[in-house]
Amino acid sequence: MALVVQKYGGSSLESADRIKRVADRIVRTRKEGNDVVVVCSAMGDTTDELTDLAQQVNPVPPEREMDMLLTAGERISNALVAMAIESKGAEAISFTGSQAGVITTAAHQNARIIDVTPGRVRQALDEGYIVLVAGFQGVAQDTKDITTLGRGGSDTTAVALAAALNADVCEIYTDVDGVYTADPRIVPSAKHLQQVPYEEMLELAATGAKVLMLRCVEYARRYGVPIHVRSSYNSKPGTLVTGSVEDLSVEQAMITGVSHDRSEAKITVTGVPDNLGVAGKIFRTVADAEIDIDMVLQNVSGTSSGRTDITFTLSKTNGPRAVSELEKLKGELGFEQVRYDDHVGKVSLVGAGMRSHPGVTATFCEALANAGVNIEIINTSEIRISVLIRDEELDTAVRAIHEAFELDGDEEAVVYAGSGR
Amino acid sequence: MALVVQKYGGSSLESADRIKRVADRIVRTRKEGNDVVVVCSAMGDTTDELTDLAQQVNPVPPEREMDMLLTAGERISNALVAMAIESKGAEAISFTGSQAGVITTAAHQNARIIDVTPGRVRQALDEGYIVLVAGFQGVAQDTKDITTLGRGGSDTTAVALAAALNADVCEIYTDVDGVYTADPRIVPSAKHLQQVPYEEMLELAATGAKVLMLRCVEYARRYGVPIHVRSSYNSKPGTLVTGSVEDLSVEQAMITGVSHDRSEAKITVTGVPDNLGVAGKIFRTVADAEIDIDMVLQNVSGTSSGRTDITFTLSKTNGPRAVSELEKLKGELGFEQVRYDDHVGKVSLVGAGMRSHPGVTATFCEALANAGVNIEIINTSEIRISVLIRDEELDTAVRAIHEAFELDGDEEAVVYAGSGR
Structure with missing residues (x-):
C-alpha cells in the first residue's frame, strides 16, 4: 500500500461540480489501495474576494489579521471536499494546518515551515480515513498565531506533509498536465516532459515557469520527495520531478526547456562615481529594504569620466519602493539618476546538457539575433542561460529559442485558464 | 476601567461599510476608557451560502465537517473587524474560539460550553488590545475538533466570555433596540422595556421572543452576567437583562410582555387505548428520537369507548420525523391514527406579577374570546400563560392580549429586517 499526497489548486475547486469531480479522483486513488492525504487550495476566487474585502475596511490590513482572514478560504474548501468524499461512501476528515502539525515561523503572509508533526494525520490514516489538510497555512511556533506560507503555499504544504509522512509521491494537480519545453500558450508545439530532475525544475521555477513554485521544489529536493505534476481535468501521465542531473545519461536530452518571466522590472543607477564600495552601498540599501534582486549588470568602468552605470532587475511589486530608497542616496553617493523600466522580460534556457556542450550560448544568442531581439543583460548558471x-x-x-534547440513535440498541449495557489 | 463584552450579529456586519460602523462603535467604547472584548457572528448571509454549498456536495453533510466549514464564517468577520479597528488607529487582535479557550462537548452542530479558559484574551487585554473572538465556535475537550454551538451560539460565546473574564456587562447588538412588550412588527405601539429580570427573559425567550436565545439567557443567569440588548443602528438605551423577579417591588409592572411563536406544530394521536403506560410509551418514543416536546394535552378519558386522544406540540423541523416514529407504534399500541397539524401558533403572556394577581388568566382568556380566537391547548408556569x-x-x-393588559408605550419602535446568529 502506497501513501499518496495529492494537492488540488483553486481552479479545480471553484464550484460544487468541480469539487465532486476532485472527490471522485480522490476516492478512486483510495480504492486502488492507497492511503491518501489531500491538500486543497481555497476555491476559485475566494482569496481575491477576501483580499478585496480587507482592502475595503483597511487599505493596509495588518498581516496577522490577513492570515486569519485568508486561511478561512482553505478551511472551507477542505471541509467541502471532505463532505463530497463522504457522499461517495468513503470516510474523510479535514484538518486545519495547525491541527495537521504544520509549524512555521511567525512571519505573517510569508511564513516558513519549521517542522511538521503530523500525529493526528497519521492516526486518522491508520483509522482508515482519507485525510484533508488545509493548504497554505500553519501555526507559528512561538506566538501560536495562524500564519500563511505566501505564494505557492499549498504546494509547499503538500510537499512538506509528504516529507513528514514519508509518502511515496506528492501529486500536484493543476490546470496543465505537467511541465512542457515552453509555455504552450506561446509555443503550441511545445513538448511534454515525462521527467525533470530537481535541479532543472528549480531553474525553470526560478526563471518563471509557473507550474511549480520554487520553494516547493526546493523542499522536495531537500527531502527527496518525488513530485508528480498532473492535470485536474484529464488522466494524462503528467510530469515526474525527481532525481538529479548527475543521474542523467549523456544520451538524454541536452536541453530541457525555455521559460519566461514578465514579472520583473529594471533599475539603472546612472553616473555612479567609480569608487570602491559605492556599488556595495547601492545593493546594501536595496537588501536592507528586504528586496531581492535578480540579474545585475555593471557597465565596464574606466571611462574618462570616472563614472559607470549599475543596472539590476527585481520584482515589479518592489520597484517603486526600491526607487524611492535609492533616491535617498543621491546626495551621499553623487550618482546622476535612478531610471526605472518595467517594460522588460526575461527568457531563459534550462538544461543539464549545456554543461558539456559549449555551443549552447552561441546558438542561443544567434537565435535571438536572427529574430531581431536585442539582449540587454545576460546571466548564466551551469545549467541555465537567461x-x-x-x-x-x-x-x-x-519561439525563436524553442525552434533553434529543436524542442518541438508531436502532440498539442491542452491548456486551461486560471491557476491555483 | 470597566470590562465590556460586545456581540454583533451578522446583519450589522453584512458589508464593508457596516463593518466600519461597528468598528467605530468599538473604538468609541475603548476610548471611553473600557477594556473591550468583541464577539462577531458571520457576515450577513455567509452561513446560508456555506450551508448551500455543503448541500450541493453532500445532501447529508457530516456534522464534524459542517462545523469546520461554518466556523470559517466567523473567522472572516472577526479578522475584518480587527482590520477595520486598526485602520481607526486602535490596536486589535482576533482569536478563533479555540484560541480564546472556548472548550466544548464534542456534540457537533450543537456543542455545549464546558469551560472557558481565556488566558490569551486576558493577556491581549493587558497588553492594551481590543480583542475579537469568533463567535458560535469552540474546540471539543476530548477530540480537539472544531465545534459549533448551534442557534444563538454567538450570543452564548459572548456571555460565556463575559462570565469567564468577570466582565461588567455583555452588550448584545442586534437589529432591534431591546426587548418590547410585544413584537413591534405586530403591535406598533409596543412599549420598550428598560429592564427585564432573568426569569422573565427566560420565559420570553422560551416562548418565541427572538431577541435573545434561551441558552444565552440561561448562561447569563447562572453566572450573573448582566446582558445589555442594544441596536447596532442607533444609540438608544436598549434593555438591560439582569436581576431576579424576587427583587421587584410590588409597584413594578405586573405584566412584562406578550411573545409568540410560529415554529411549532401539533401532533394528535387519536383513539389511544386508555391503558396504563400507553401515554408513557408514546412520549418515550419521541424522546428516544431526541425530539423535544413543548405543550401536552391529554383529553379527559373515561368515555364509554375506553379510548382517548393525546396531543402535543413540537418544533416543525422535527414534525415529519416524529410522525414516522409514531406510525411504527400503531400495531403495538392499537391507536387509531397520528394527525399532524402545522398551522398552529402559540401566544404567551409573561410577567412576575401574575403570581399574586389571580385575575390574569381570566383576563387573558376573555381577551382571546372577545377577539374570536379559540384556544386549543393552555399551559402555564408561575409567571407565564401560553x-x-x-x-x-x-x-x-x-394585539388583543397586549391591549387587554394595557401594555402600550408612547414611542414607536424602530425595526430592521434580518437577524444575527
Missing part, C-alpha cells in the same frame, strides 16, 4: 529583453519581444524570443 | 391557537389568528391574539 537574458533580459524588451517585454514586447518576449513571445518572439521564446 | 395558549395554542390557529396560526392565522396569531397576530390578532397578540
